[in-house]
Amino acid sequence: MRRFIYSFLLLASAGLHAEEAGINVVTTLPDLKSIAEIIGGDKVKVKALSLGYQDPHYVTPKPSLMAAVNKADLFVEIGLDLELWTERVLDGARNPKVRKGQRGHVYASKGVARLEIPQAISRAAGDLHPQGNPHIWLDPLNAKVMAANIAEGLKRVAPAQASYFDDRLKAFEKAVDERLFGKVLVTLLGGRILTRLTRQGKLIEFLEAKEFRGEKLIGKLGGWLGEARKFRGQKIITFHQAWVYFANRFGVVVANTIEEKPGIPPSAKRRDLLIQQARSENIRVIAVGTYYDTSVPEAMAEATGAKLLVLPIMTEGVKDVTDYFGLFDYLIGRLVQAFEEAKKERGSP
Amino acid sequence: MNLFPDSLAYMAAPMSVCVSITALLTYLGTHVLRREVIFVDLALAQIAALGATYAFYLGHDPMSNLAHVYSLGFTSIGAVLFSITRHQKQNVPQEAIIGISYAVAAGAAILLVDLARDPHGGEKIQYLLVGNLVWVSGREVLKITAVCAAVGLFHFLCRRQINLVTFRPEDAEAEGVSIRLWDFLFYLSFGVAITSIVRVTGVLLIFSYLIIPATIGKLYAERIRSRVLIGWALGFGVSFLGLLLSYDRPSGPMIVSIFGLSLIVLGGARFLIRSKEKKRAAAVVGGISVACLFLLFGLPALTNPTPEGHGHKDHEQHHSEPDTDTEEVRPGVTEEFKNLDSADSVLRETAIDALSKRSDAPALANLAAVLKKETDDGLKLKLALILQQHGRAEGLKALVSLLQESEIPFVRMEAIHHLEEIAGEEFGYNTMQPPSDNAEAIKKMQRWLGKLKAD
Numbered sequence: 001m002r003r004f005i006y007s008f009l010l011l012a013s014a015g016l017h018a019e020e021a022g023i024n025v026v027t028t029l030p031d032l033k034s035i036a037e038i039i040g041g042d043k044v045k046v047k048a049l050s051l052g053y054q055d056p057h058y059v060t061p062k063p064s065l066m067a068a069v070n071k072a073d074l075f076v077e078i079g080l081d082l083e084l085w086t087e088r089v090l091d092g093a094r095n096p097k098v099r100k101g102q103r104g105h106v107y108a109s110k111g112v113a114r115l116e117i118p119q120a121i122s123r124a125a126g127d128l129h130p131q132g133n134p135h136i137w138l139d140p141l142n143a144k145v146m147a148a149n150i151a152e153g154l155k156r157v158a159p160a161q162a163s164y165f166d167d168r169l170k171a172f173e174k175a176v177d178e179r180l181f182g183k184v185l186v187t188l189l190g191g192r193i194l195t196r197l198t199r200q201g202k203l204i205e206f207l208e209a210k211e212f213r214g215e216k217l218i219g220k221l222g223g224w225l226g227e228a229r230k231f232r233g234q235k236i237i238t239f240h241q242a243w244v245y246f247a248n249r250f251g252v253v254v255a256n257t258i259e260e261k262p263g264i265p266p267s268a269k270r271r272d273l274l275i276q277q278a279r280s281e282n283i284r285v286i287a288v289g290t291y292y293d294t295s296v297p298e299a300m301a302e303a304t305g306a307k308l309l310v311l312p313i314m315t316e317g318v319k320d321v322t323d324y325f326g327l328f329d330y331l332i333g334r335l336v337q338a339f340e341e342a343k344k345e346r347g348s349p
Numbered sequence: 350m351n352l353f354p355d356s357l358a359y360m361a362a363p364m365s366v367c368v369s370i371t372a373l374l375t376y377l378g379t380h381v382l383r384r385e386v387i388f389v390d391l392a393l394a395q396i397a398a399l400g401a402t403y404a405f406y407l408g409h410d411p412m413s414n415l416a417h418v419y420s421l422g423f424t425s426i427g428a429v430l431f432s433i434t435r436h437q438k439q440n441v442p443q444e445a446i447i448g449i450s451y452a453v454a455a456g457a458a459i460l461l462v463d464l465a466r467d468p469h470g471g472e473k474i475q476y477l478l479v480g481n482l483v484w485v486s487g488r489e490v491l492k493i494t495a496v497c498a499a500v501g502l503f504h505f506l507c508r509r510q511i512n513l514v515t516f517r518p519e520d521a522e523a524e525g526v527s528i529r530l531w532d533f534l535f536y537l538s539f540g541v542a543i544t545s546i547v548r549v550t551g552v553l554l555i556f557s558y559l560i561i562p563a564t565i566g567k568l569y570a571e572r573i574r575s576r577v578l579i580g581w582a583l584g585f586g587v588s589f590l591g592l593l594l595s596y597d598r599p600s601g602p603m604i605v606s607i608f609g610l611s612l613i614v615l616g617g618a619r620f621l622i623r624s625k626e627k628k629r630a631a632a633v634v635g636g637i638s639v640a641c642l643f644l645l646f647g648l649p650a651l652t653n654p655t656p657e658g659h660g661h662k663d664h665e666q667h668h669s670e671p672d673t674d675t676e677e678v679r680p681g682v683t684e685e686f687k688n689l690d691s692a693d694s695v696l697r698e699t700a701i702d703a704l705s706k707r708s709d710a711p712a713l714a715n716l717a718a719v720l721k722k723e724t725d726d727g728l729k730l731k732l733a734l735i736l737q738q739h740g741r742a743e744g745l746k747a748l749v750s751l752l753q754e755s756e757i758p759f760v761r762m763e764a765i766h767h768l769e770e771i772a773g774e775e776f777g778y779n780t781m782q783p784p785s786d787n788a789e790a791i792k793k794m795q796r797w798l799g800k801l802k803a804d
Contacts, residue, residue, distance in 0.1 A: 113695075190757040193727035196694045212759055213780070268360075268483040269597045295412070299484045 026072035034324035052316030069093035079107035082134035106153035108146040139245035182222020278304040284342035371584030378563030397544040428536035
């Protein structure tokens, strides 16, 4: 029976294969899908296995996922122990081309500078990522590295199209730079220098110190970083430790996380500590990923008068976010709005 | 470790919930025990969650009031089901019906969440059955108290009929009490209470509050009233102790564990008291206790020679592995500068900064070599200026070449600024124009550079 079903699946996939021209790319996250579509252009057909509003750590390996991977030419995952379920999907898919270490397998996180690499490996800290925090896609600069890894993979499986992918990668990098820094600043300083300064944490300092033709460069900062200056240094409380890369890039300060150990309900001590901290540090915004229960954060918001923001951490996490760039438009827009409202409320007695 | 927090204020809201649910559930528990439908609360809670999930599938928030209505609707269907299956003269025990309802409701809920595809958090559903006692809000406390009071009042007013159908169903019909109707009302009121309580406490706690106090009451008393009183005393005590001890720990699991422990202790005590052969009973209880203690503490001590091995291990792993990256190091340059060749411009700049603190010939030669390969115009400019300060010809040459080639206006501006300062003359270079439109100025620069070389 099993053999029958499997051969049926194979036949079905072979049939589909014949219909679709192009490279079949299967990614874990919708963000990887969005980036792979940008790099692959009309040469690829991309499918994401998880949905933008699902917890990327836990996805049920359904047969449909395995069937999708079965006909994949390229499989892209973040790695860093984020998608704990891919091993089972890859095992079940019986597609030797995309197994780990094969030409058709890509770890998008390769070469990304990771944050929160633990000093000590101990299970006491709960759901621990020994290779560092895996939510790397929440920093657009990391997306440039991820895109380069995807381009490498595409070139491996379709060497004839190498220059096409290279061109599209360059265009993607430029698009990220322009959206991150604003077009004006990218024209003046170039993406390479801006990226380096940003990664060194020196960008704002540099732009405030330097002038171009008698004008302070900081005035030229646009894009997401320009917008994010409105909440730079402001504190938020989040639920899961998903926001480190975002916070690191855009300067919002994650004062604490509600979740102490993933999967274990926060204790009374934690509750008291968080409420006290929110009051004493005047924390006005609590951010929760779309896939978490909001009852605890709601109770926190009620107790402290802070605003509760339910935010997507992935592309397609909410209806308005349809691609990777849209994710940052949405996140930064919502944060700016929340902090402005909080400020108004505090202003009026 | 500070077991007891300075203020006990945090316990007020959770403790109020515990008092309300102890009061109601201990009483209901005596009925559930007698009816031998031990897992009916799990089944009803799961059916209620299925109702909320269906509302979610239709596009409503699973936490909304409308979803609660769906929950209650589904629960009443469950109540009908359980009341008609009780006295069927058939060979299917009611416990089987309850188990099946639980499994089917749980499976259907997962399926519905999968079908819903609503971006606003399908995973919310699973939290309907988890609950979190510590985070209960004032509004929820009021709601639970009201529901418990209402259900309690109903049971008090109708105690004759309900007691009759639970404890003496064979006499019920003779006294004109409909078993079907009152069974249905029993399960319905039970379901209403469970549906509201489970959102705050979770199924684990509900089950414990329902069964354990009633069980202990049954161990020590015959009359319902005494059983309920014993159950209440135990329930209040365990709740208080559990919340007190769980300031720093998950409170639900703590309360359940204390319930379990108290049942073991009280059960053992009853066995000793009621036993006719005290010596033998004491030997049995003592033997089991020793075996448990050995398993919990003796065996680990024997199998692990260092009892604090746990802490040691953690400590050892603190030493992170040394970086075993054995990249080739440039001649005349020590290990710390190996990143000069890194593809990562951040690492490269750190190495350049470190190396530029030295002014010996090998260091400068290395910086000149890096400059040749450099792709970041910002770093090119930096290297050019360092080399120029140390009197190396590559510095000025690189400045001029940046002005000839760089696509970055800011770099061209900095470069011309420095070059004009060094030269002490103006070349008429326009930073805003690309190098190709600055041919005149570049020619002037090269003439100046040539003159410099000749000198």
